[in-house]
Amino acid sequence: MKVAVLSFAHVHAAGYLRLLSRMPGVEVIGSDPDTGSAAPGEVRGRAFAEERGVAYADSYEEVFAWGPDAVIVCSENARHRPLVELAASRGVDVLCEKPLATTVADGEAMLAACRAAGVRLAVAFPVRFSPAYAAVKAAVASGDAGRVLTVSGANNGSMPASRRWFADPELAGGGALMDHTVHIADLLDDLFGDARPVDVYAQTNNRMYEGEVDAETSGLVTVTYDNGSVATIDCSWSHPRSHHSWGGLELTVVGERATLEMDAFDQSVHGYSERHRQGLELPFGADLDERMLRAFLHGPEEGGMDVADGEGGLRTLKIVAAGYASARSGEPVAVG
Incomplete structure (x- = not known):
């Protein structure tokens, strides 16, 4: 099973990469091209993935060309919608970090996109x-x-x-x-x-x-x-x-x-x-x-x-x- 972590903005991204890389039968890749919100000194992008020993893709397009079976969205809350809609358009199941979105309108659009594509949308409430x-x-x-x-x-x-x-x-x-x-x-x-x-x-x-x-x-x-x-x-x-x-x-x-x-x-x-x-x-x-x-x-x-x-x-x-x-x-x- 191939699983991708989209964005390392959320603090849980590190834990997900660690856990996925240890699961038998799971291949994991990460991608974090949007690092503009990072503060000075925050480790993001390729360096973040290398520290955790996981494969890295420079773009989300490269991730989907790899052919994931599922993705985990760990971007900033306001950027959940475009990544969920992107995964839905490629027919890939999504686990989205909480909260689902920053507005009800965005949340409804994300649900509609996943329903139309026939993919599963789950939310990370551990x-x-x-x-x-x-x-x-x-x-x-x-x-x-x-x-x-x-x-x-x-x-x-x-x-x-x-x-x-x-x-x-x-x-x-x-x-x-x-x-x-x-x-x-x-x-x-x-x-x-x-x-x-x-x-x-x-x-x-x-x-x-x-x-x-x-x-x-x-x-x-x-x-x-x-x-x-x-x-x-x-x-x-x-x-x-x-x-x-x-x-x-x-x-x-x-x-x-x-x-x-x-x-x-x-x-x-x-x-x-x-x-x-x-x-x-x-x-x-x-x-x-x-x-x-x-x-x-x-x-x-x-x-x-x-x-x-x-x-x-x-x-x-x-x-x-x-x-x-x-x-x-x-x-x-x-x-x-």
């Missing part, structure tokens, strides 16, 4: 492959927790510094609200099944990293669903730069019979390095990115989780769009 989430989902599905009343979620982290475009509203589509709301919104999209979001109320500010970036760095989003559940999502870049980990995702689900709590990245040992004068995090749990890639390339395991599809990615994007509209107006905004 947290749905967490064993902790699987336990929460099983408790809700079995009825043990009772009807879900409220959900409180936090997807916090440091402001992405290794790729400066994450805090560029034009290329990223926003800041923390765009970056971190969608992971929990995807979990709820899966957890609630056919239930759909009704309206969103959000507040954002730039108190953290004030003066460093133009995008919002803090946000709190409240989503009401048509099954009566209400969810709050803390999407802030609230971890200090000295924090021992890049971020985390926690979820508390309050049901009529039980309260369920999960931490998607709690399988790790925390300590302190005297040599480096900083905190340490040594993970030992499941690699969620690897599980997601295997599901995308080979299908879900028996009884296991599948990748999020383009329709689900669009639904989470609509929550984000309503959140920005609410933050501007100060009022709840209907979804869709």
Whole structure:
């Protein structure tokens, strides 16, 4: 199987190249011709691929001439659409980094292009492959927790510094609200099944990293669903730069019979390095990115989780769009 990584702009590109290059029966190639958004000192392009020991193509045309079976789009958010449409025009399945796009119109166009071409569009939401989430989902599905009343979620982290475009509203589509709301919104999209979001109320500010970036760095989003559940999502870049980990995702689900709590990245040992004068995090749990890639390339395991599809990615994007509209107006905004 031939798999190509299109663009190295996203921080996950390095991990995908590493994981793909280790998978039996997978040939991998990367291409990163659009490096204009890179900050001084950022390693991109051919040098990035050579550091990871993978083949490199100077252009996307060269990639598709190679004949990939699937591609993974890791460009800046605003550049997802042209790469997805390019892959669709060549009849190649796509795994697109989250969020699906920066506007609902772009997301809808991407879905339409993939439908017309008969190719699969998936969105990179690895947290749905967490064993902790699987336990929460099983408790809700079995009825043990009772009807879900409220959900409180936090997807916090440091402001992405290794790729400066994450805090560029034009290329990223926003800041923390765009970056971190969608992971929990995807979990709820899966957890609630056919239930759909009704309206969103959000507040954002730039108190953290004030003066460093133009995008919002803090946000709190409240989503009401048509099954009566209400969810709050803390999407802030609230971890200090000295924090021992890049971020985390926690979820508390309050049901009529039980309260369920999960931490998607709690399988790790925390300590302190005297040599480096900083905190340490040594993970030992499941690699969620690897599980997601295997599901995308080979299908879900028996009884296991599948990748999020383009329709689900669009639904989470609509929550984000309503959140920005609410933050501007100060009022709840209907979804869709």
